[in-house]
Amino acid sequence: MDKGGNVYKVFETLSNLLHNVESQLNQKGKHFANHPRYGFISTCPSNLGTGMRASVLVHLPGWEKEGMEKLN
Numbered sequence: 001m002d003k004g005g006n007v008y009k010v011f012e013t014l015s016n017l018l019h020n021v022e023s024q025l026n027q028k029g030k031h032f033a034n035h036p037r038y039g040f041i042s043t044c045p046s047n048l049g050t051g052m053r054a055s056v057l058v059h060l061p062g063w064e065k066e067g068m069e070k071l072n
Helices: 007-027
Strands: none
């Protein structure tokens, strides 16, 4: 997670992290769980085959004060 809208920076950070984890696993003779048909096995079945998930968090200042009616 990072503040701002630089999606490339967030993806680059994640990519570097995964590369480092994979390198450490390989040094110990271990590997990420991978199925030949379904791809990388993740903890969430909705990610099956992709191993990637993106989400966006938007801060709505004052929403708690104004209530849900103001968002409609």
